[in-house]
Amino acid sequence: MLIRAFVPAHITAFFVPRFNEEPLLAGSLGAGINLSKGTNVFISLEEGLERHIHIAFNGEPVKKEDAVISYSVAYDILPKDFEGELEIWQYFDFPNGHGFGNSAGGALGTALSLGFALKEKTFLQAAQIAHKYEVLHKGGLGDVIAQVHGGIEVRIKPGAPGIGVVDNIFFEGYKVLAVPMGRLSTKEVLDSDVIRLIEKEGEKAINALLSNPKVEVLMKEARAFSERTGLLSGELLEIARELDKALKLPSSMVMLGKSLFALLREEEIEKVKSIMDELSIDDYHICEVYTQRPSVERWVEGER
Amino acid sequence: MLIRAFVPAHITAFFVPRFNEEPLLAGSLGAGINLSKGTNVFISLEEGLERHIHIAFNGEPVKKEDAVISYSVAYDILPKDFEGELEIWQYFDFPNGHGFGNSAGGALGTALSLGFALKEKTFLQAAQIAHKYEVLHKGGLGDVIAQVHGGIEVRIKPGAPGIGVVDNIFFEGYKVLAVPMGRLSTKEVLDSDVIRLIEKEGEKAINALLSNPKVEVLMKEARAFSERTGLLSGELLEIARELDKALKLPSSMVMLGKSLFALLREEEIEKVKSIMDELSIDDYHICEVYTQRPSVERWVEGER
Numbered sequence: 001m002l003i004r005a006f007v008p009a010h011i012t013a014f015f016v017p018r019f020n021e022e023p024l025l026a027g028s029l030g031a032g033i034n035l036s037k038g039t040n041v042f043i044s045l046e047e048g049l050e051r052h053i054h055i056a057f058n059g060e061p062v063k064k065e066d067a068v069i070s071y072s073v074a075y076d077i078l079p080k081d082f083e084g085e086l087e088i089w090q091y092f093d094f095p096n097g098h099g100f101g102n103s104a105g106g107a108l109g110t111a112l113s114l115g116f117a118l119k120e121k122t123f124l125q126a127a128q129i130a131h132k133y134e135v136l137h138k139g140g141l142g143d144v145i146a147q148v149h150g151g152i153e154v155r156i157k158p159g160a161p162g163i164g165v166v167d168n169i170f171f172e173g174y175k176v177l178a179v180p181m182g183r184l185s186t187k188e189v190l191d192s193d194v195i196r197l198i199e200k201e202g203e204k205a206i207n208a209l210l211s212n213p214k215v216e217v218l219m220k221e222a223r224a225f226s227e228r229t230g231l232l233s234g235e236l237l238e239i240a241r242e243l244d245k246a247l248k249l250p251s252s253m254v255m256l257g258k259s260l261f262a263l264l265r266e267e268e269i270e271k272v273k274s275i276m277d278e279l280s281i282d283d284y285h286i287c288e289v290y291t292q293r294p295s296v297e298r299w300v301e302g303e304r
Numbered sequence: 305m306l307i308r309a310f311v312p313a314h315i316t317a318f319f320v321p322r323f324n325e326e327p328l329l330a331g332s333l334g335a336g337i338n339l340s341k342g343t344n345v346f347i348s349l350e351e352g353l354e355r356h357i358h359i360a361f362n363g364e365p366v367k368k369e370d371a372v373i374s375y376s377v378a379y380d381i382l383p384k385d386f387e388g389e390l391e392i393w394q395y396f397d398f399p400n401g402h403g404f405g406n407s408a409g410g411a412l413g414t415a416l417s418l419g420f421a422l423k424e425k426t427f428l429q430a431a432q433i434a435h436k437y438e439v440l441h442k443g444g445l446g447d448v449i450a451q452v453h454g455g456i457e458v459r460i461k462p463g464a465p466g467i468g469v470v471d472n473i474f475f476e477g478y479k480v481l482a483v484p485m486g487r488l489s490t491k492e493v494l495d496s497d498v499i500r501l502i503e504k505e506g507e508k509a510i511n512a513l514l515s516n517p518k519v520e521v522l523m524k525e526a527r528a529f530s531e532r533t534g535l536l537s538g539e540l541l542e543i544a545r546e547l548d549k550a551l552k553l554p555s556s557m558v559m560l561g562k563s564l565f566a567l568l569r570e571e572e573i574e575k576v577k578s579i580m581d582e583l584s585i586d587d588y589h590i591c592e593v594y595t596q597r598p599s600v601e602r603w604v605e606g607e608r
Contacts, residue, residue: 116474122517123472162469168427170420213426292596
């Protein structure tokens with residue numbers, strides 16, 4: 001049996017972490033954007049004599065310890081008495097560690113695929129398992145619940161799917177530019193003194209957005225947050241300023257990766273492409289906002 | 305400006321009403337199915353000298369008092385100082401009053417269209433306004449939040465979107481047969497003694513489904529609920545029994561309408577059509593489960 005799930009990449013624009021010893025209550029407040037590119041997960045499940053779980057990233061097998069979140073999700077959802085082979089193939093449109101929610105995408109895609117294959121858990125039960133291991137292994141705090149909702153999202157109550165609350169902002173006529181430029185350790189940032197600035201500026205940003213829920217406010221607050229916390233600086237800030245010359249709304253930094261994003265209007269696309277050319281940046285993506293729920297279905301090769 | 309929203313029809317399989325003086329806390333527990341047919345809402349918003357709100361059902365203008373829920377939603381969402389013409393055109397794939405969530409579909413479609421047009425409220429703020437007037441005017445308790453989530457849904461905590469919690473059941477390979485046969489007054493049923501049986505049987509059904517979340521359990525519990533409450537009886541029960549002869553899963557009654565529904569596998573469709581023919585029933589629908597969120601977009605005629 002071959003099952004396929006698609007989970008959108010998720011960019012965080014600004015956030016306030018909400019730690020909790022109970023992983024289902026841990027999460028984040030904040031806002032972000034789900035993209036039409038992201039993570040495709042294919043699982044193949046065959047009964048056999050022994051339990052084996054194999055995980056591959058972009059076609060390359062990875063060790064258990066390098067895919068501990070998805071491995072834990074699979075182990076948790078499989079029935080205790082399951083014996084056989086489970087292969088989990090995860091394909092990422094964005095590089096790992098750059099702030100696009102790949103680990104949550106892999107975890108949620110794995111959870112939903114197994115939920116669909118086995119039909120022994122509900123959607124929220126499966127999604128909560130993905131959230132739990134994301135939090136326990138510090139993959140992220142708010143990506144799973146954001147990806148479950150889609151769209152341009154505002155996390156207004158922290159927690160796992162079914163516990164936290166996610167709202168959406170209406171928007172029209174924008175595509176998303178995403179420029180992955182490098183890795184940033186979420187753990188290092190959250191363990192540093194910057195955390196206090198993040199909490200203060202994150203709360204200001206979310207209050208401003210909720211009192212005037214428009215994409216213009218989202219991008220203005222995102223940029224203010226990224227500069228005031230000192231996270232957007234140096235070369236990345238210079239590139240952001242170059243992009244701004246072509247855009248109506250300010251560009252900003254992806255939380256947390258050395259990556260930039262911006263909302264583009266149709267007439268801004270060509271100008272942005274020229275700027276990327278001038279800066280010799282060729283790894284950039286122009287996507288749609290993904291406004292639907294993650295998909296999961298039986299996969300029949302050749303049908304799509 | 306012309307905006308179009310689609311909201312799925314929503315069938316309730318079983319339920320437990322949860323009344324509350326605060327309409328955002330009122331709602332229902334239960335389970336149901338969102339359909340690929342439902343309510344299309346088109347709104348046209350033009351500035352002018354005076355505030356006018358016009359509502360039409362299936363192309364026919366209706367009086368304010370006959371569309372009080374959607375009228376209240378529109379009045380609430382329009383800015384206090386708005387002057388101009390708002391036309392709300394609602395088209396229903398199922399007849400009104402037959403249990404397919406038309407009033408919630410019209411209310412939510414109106415709320416989301418206006419939210420999209422004005423971009424002054426969030427998605428949840430708009431959806432909560434639809435829920436509020438549905439509850440206040442006794443259109444329904446759980447349709448709006450169920451329609452927001454899509455799929456085969458289980459309402460596990462009552463309330464408006466953002467307050468209540470809706471889960472989903474994984475399923476595969478089923479279409480939905482929907483047979484609208486007559487009106488049933490929700491108010492009369494809820495005001496009668498049947499309410500105690502509904503609460504008792506509804507709680508049993510939801511617990512059974514959550515302990516084994518499969519469509520097979522959903523349909524078995526739905527049928528048990530509808531018979532034990534006495535709501536499914538007489539001619540409707542006879543037709544349900546005829547349908548059962550062709551189906552793997554039991555058919556059941558739509559809560560609350562004189563209507564039947566069933567989950568169909570591909571190979572059961574022709575047999576079901578013959579039975580409908582034999583019974584001289586020609587108003588029936590075979591739809592997909594609608595697994596996405598309600599859609600809302602700018603409408604450009606001729607583009608789709």
